[in-house]
Amino acid sequence: MLNKKAVAFVLTSSNKTGNENFQNSITEKFKEYEIYLVTSQELETLLQRLDLEKYNTVIVQPITIIEGIEYNKIKETALIYQGQFNYFRIGKPLLDNEDDILRLVEVLKDTYLNKKPDQGVIWVGHGSRKSSGETFKLLSKVYDNLLEREILITLNDLEYLNVFMDKINSWKVKELIIAPFFIMLGNHYKKEVISDDVTSLRTFLLSKGFMVNISYQPLISQSGIIDMYKEKIQQEE
Structure with missing residues (x-):
């Protein structure tokens, strides 16, 4: 049976323009996954579609800095579909621990x-x-x-x-x-x-x-930030 795999990167903003570099970089890194860049309002529709299309593995990665209100809204929506896939995970926010903080400053310090x-x-x-x-x-x-x-x-x-x-x-x-x-x-x-x-x-x-x-220049335009999100996904695999 074909193992269909997808990662949904979820933006809190309704504006997805200007994120081509992010999506292209992620797509290049995870060639075995279908990559979707959606807003939080679009997430439920996407998960319904992935369920209907019989995806086995789905990772939802909120594009948020901390585990705040927006992260928890995305998590709440995603958890509705937790039982619909063989493997389902919700990725951590960009800053999940002190090591993340030090890494982020290292990324941004030369800006x-x-x-x-x-x-x-x-x-x-x-x-x-x-x-x-x-x-x-x-x-x-x-x-x-x-x-x-x-x-x-x-x-x-x-x-x-x-x-x-x-x-x-x-x-x-x-x-x-x-x-x-x-x-x-x-x-x-x-x-x-x-x-x-x-x-x-x-x-x-x-x-x-x-x-x-x-x-x-938003954070998402920084290559080092993109790398941090890549690692969040790898942690969930």
Whole structure:
């Protein structure tokens, strides 16, 4: 009997454009699998189809950073179909343990290695107010210790930006680069972080006299991040 195998990579954003490099790289790595890139809204339809087409092995890999609300929504949907396949697994989020955190910083540390002496970098991620938010707290500490003139904050921190100004001012820089610590560039980054809205991070930094440069490179575009997701799948095999 033919062992039909599939991996469903599940995005939390409804926008799948700009992920061709990710899908091509994954497809090249796992030639024995059919690779599907779907949104969380499309996952149930895909699993129904794979069941009807008699797939034996199915791995669902959420494309999330932490085990937060979005990850758990994907997991809840996927578990409905757990008994429909001979082998079924749900992959772990990108950051599942401390080793993952150290690996991620190693992947990202050279992104702005060549920044000028008068430039600093503010990475902005989604974060979480739940227990998984501890992952971001630990990650922020690692950033502070290992990366020069770079910090990681979350959307939750945007309410308390003045808390970070002492550190940013200590860099004595004129220009700040805002970098997305998001898998994809969704509405949170575009509206709350880099928009002209009076409450955005960009507007706040401009009001403090900094020049602001915006990065539009999501984490999923980094080859090292793609490799980490490849390893998540291999762990599940």
